[in-house]
Amino acid sequence: MNQINIKRTLLLLLLPGSVFLLFFFVLPLIFVFTESFHGSTGELTLLRYTEVLKSKQFHFVYLRTLKIALIVTPLAVLVAYPSAYIITKMTAGKKSVMMSLVILPLMTSPVARTFAWIVILGRFGLINQTLAAVKVTSEPLRLMYTEGAIVAGLLQLFMPIMVLTLVSALENIPEEVEEAALSLGSGKTGTFFRVLVPLSFDGLIMGVTLVFTGCITAYVTPAILGGSKVLTLSTLMRQEALVLMNWEGATVIAVIMIVTTLVLYNTLRLMRPRSL
């Protein structure tokens, strides 16, 4: 009887969140999916997909977006894993300071953050001035409005998310596990790669999915740092929706974005170590 009551209470607690998600996420998502398979007179058709998928520009923009996401995500993992590991080893006080520092960029507006990059990457920005001062370059390099600028902006934008996810995953690993591995002769590097990484793999999958999805869907950073010469999927989708009023075309791009993310997520799930 008690168990039934607990189940009921749990269901009731889940209800507000589930209703919210149902109305503001699941139903709109279903609407987007179904709408993308309907023609102008309401008939079922793949025409919209074939139109978008046939377009050479779409291929180019899709591959560019994928390339950027596939550069940013591993870079974020490489930079965030050691940082997250060191943070988990800190005392409570230091950890709290470090976590605040990690969260700080998330508290500033993406627009302000992105404009700061203009000051850094501009023709007379910090990087070009430094390179000129140490006589590495005689002419300022073109750093703004390039794919490189987007990569830098997205890495800064999503790194805190990767660090937070990994800190949370690494904190759940009991300290004894690491100690046991070390006492059994595994070196620090071996323990990190053979014990800590597999045990924090779920957190890694979550972090990679969030960062990859963020890179695929980010709008402000690619729009400002890439400009109109470096289109990505999100800037292309905006063009379709808000310039051409081609909501159907924008819907297809949105579905392709979602499918791309789902494929990555499930591929990573399959790569999960079997013993876990």
Added chain:
Amino acid sequence: MQKKIVFLFIIVMMFSMVPFAFATAEKEVTLEADPMPFKGQTLNLSWWGYGMDLLDKNVVKPFEEKYGVTVVSETGNNSARFTKMVARKGNPVIDVALFAGAWAYKATQEEIIQPYNPSLLTNLDAIMESAKDPLGGQYAIGYTIQHLGLCYRTDKIDPITSWRDLSNDDLKGFLTIPQISTTYGPSIIYMLSKAWSGSFDATDVGWQKLEELSDNLLTAYVRSSELNTLILQEEVYAAPYASFAWGNILASELPIKNVIPEEGLVGSFSVISVAAGTKNEELAHLFIDHMLSYEVQLAEAMDLVDSPVRNDIELPAEIAANLTYGDELISNLNFFDLKEMAAVEAEWLDKWNAIFSK
């Protein structure tokens, strides 16, 4: 006897004037009783909201105080506001809508604006002839005139005298132009066509020149604020600019000059329309008339917000220099067909993306 006849005639005339006297008195009484016939009503406006403090001072507050109404503004760029109005077409909220460029034409196609009633606009006769009905069908009135100018850094590059000069070698990597989807984006193709072929209609030439020019482009800007940043950060040395941004460009205090190139400049109107299906049609017309009034047009010009379309506005030279004003400048403006621009929009956006996706 004659005196009696004259007396009688005067009496008859006096009595015959009585109804008129009462009518006048009645009219005066009505006006006295209701000097604000729209008092307490709300007018919903859809406009950009740029420089809202000045718009409030020059346009909204005087209108609210004069007529006792409340003005509610829905602000945003053309596309966002257009989308909202289309979505609410069945149950319109907006009474007066302001649009620019091809969006105004698209608004007529989507039937979110309706023709105005000239008899309700006392100021219509006072404005430029070309501003009275720029879309045809009396769908909109140009309440301000603007132009796309050309400016360059006098200390960095050779003087610019033609749109052809955008291809000069000293501009490689130091040039920006409005993106094709912006109000003035398509005009670049027309001006390049004119500059290189002598005809606005030879747009193939314009596209070919844009492709050649793409290497010179640092980027293409979407908002005038972006252009300001590019100029301020000394990222670009030349650019076509929207006239309403000139004040901010000058504020950079860099050695920048604007020119009237030999092919001329691009002119356009920002238009104001009665929203289709509005329940406040008379009030909407009253606001449009207010926007065209001498007081509002002068105040907006003096604050460098909008260039006037009224023929009777006289501006001091220092103000006029920053606006689309004066016979020389206005006679050099080229106005392009918004209908044609809307028709080729998708094709031209594809062409643009193809050039920059290489």
